[in-house]
Amino acid sequence: STCYLDGRYLPLDQARISPMDRGFLFGDGAYEVIPVYSRRPFRLEEHIARLGNTLAALQLPDPHNAGEWAVIIRELVATNDWEDQSVYLQVTRGADTKRNHAFPAQVTPTVFLMSDALLTPPADQLASGVAAVSAADFRWLRCDLKTVALLANCLLRQHAVAQGCAETILFRDGFLTEGSASNIFIVRDGVVLTPPKSHLMLPGITYDVVLELAARHDVAHEVREILEDEVRGADEIWMTSSTKEVLAVTTLDGRPVGDGRPGPLGRRMHALYQDFKNTVMRS
Numbered sequence: 230s231t232c233y234l235d236g237r238y239l240p241l242d243q244a245r246i247s248p249m250d251r252g253f254l255f256g257d258g259a260y261e262v263i264p265v266y267s268r269r270p271f272r273l274e275e276h277i278a279r280l281g282n283t284l285a286a287l288q289l290p291d292p293h294n295a296g297e298w299a300v301i302i303r304e305l306v307a308t309n310d311w312e313d314q315s316v317y318l319q320v321t322r323g324a325d326t327k328r329n330h331a332f333p334a335q336v337t338p339t340v341f342l343m344s345d346a347l348l349t350p351p352a353d354q355l356a357s358g359v360a361a362v363s364a365a366d367f368r369w370l371r372c373d374l375k376t377v378a379l380l381a382n383c384l385l386r387q388h389a390v391a392q393g394c395a396e397t398i399l400f401r402d403g404f405l406t407e408g409s410a411s412n413i414f415i416v417r418d419g420v421v422l423t424p425p426k427s428h429l430m431l432p433g434i435t436y437d438v439v440l441e442l443a444a445r446h447d448v449a450h451e452v453r454e455i456l457e458d459e460v461r462g463a464d465e466i467w468m469t470s471s472t473k474e475v476l477a478v479t480t481l482d483g484r485p486v487g488d489g490r491p492g493p494l495g496r497r498m499h500a501l502y503q504d505f506k507n508t509v510m511r512s
């Protein structure tokens with residue numbers, strides 16, 4: 230496939246960066262994953278705004294304004310084959326001449342984008358839901374930033390995969406935070422619940438869409454702290470992300486969630502999400 234590196238479009242297997250890049254040495258960079266439906270980026274403004282927040286927290290000047298990002302993404306999407314794509318975008322602080330923890334005085338950010346076919350959950354996964362395990366959330370205290378330093382998230386996702394599961398649901402001090410690469414919603418007594426945004430979780434773009442849809446379609450919902458026991462006793466659990474969209478979790482740590490099948494509110498929210506996506510993309 231074609232990628233973008235520092236102003237040039239080129240085949241992904243020909244792209245090269247320096248081993249002195251601080252993204253490689255320190256995980257010193259920000260990223261986004263933007264879903265593209267029918268060649269149109271979904272919620273682009275929000276993704277670019279979140280990138281801006283992460284870069285600001287890293288004290289890394291955003292190398293492009295929103296209009297420039299939109300052009301780069303449009304060109305990249307046009308050069309690749311798929312109608313639906315997932316665009317990966319990252320900005321690292323760039324390559325220094327020496328390895329120093331502190332920021333170099335003179336450095337040019339490395340801007341890299343690649344794209345792949347967007348693979349949303351297949352029909353059988355939507356029908357059966359997926360299995361999840363739980364773990365203590367041992368990540369740092371700035372989980373609101375989307376940085377490329379993802380080792381904890383990798384270990385936590387592998388923890389699930391090693392047990393034949395799709396996701397690890399994280400608890401910190403007895404409260405739900407999120408998944409290793411998703412936000413988590415639960416349903417109890419007909420009410421959709423999800424934790425409030427804080428430095429302990431990523432402010433998901435899909436999380437926002439789901440809450441907007443719940444409000445617009447009068448689905449009872451509440452944003453509040455959720456106890457671990459409330460998750461374990463939930464009628465439904467969903468994971469949400471740009472590529473998983475709204476996906477039911479039907480077992481947690483080997484025990485069925487509710488009756489062990491995707492529940493009615495999750496199926497409704499998945500349908501609302503598909504409708505919304507299609508309407509936005511056609512407008």
Ligand code: PMP
Pocket residue numbers: 262382407408409410411412430431432433434435436469470471472
């Ligand atoms: N939390 C984490 C830790 C994630 O990695 C992701 C997906 N990148 C999400 C939540 C979901 O965010 P979004 O809906 O913006 O894809």
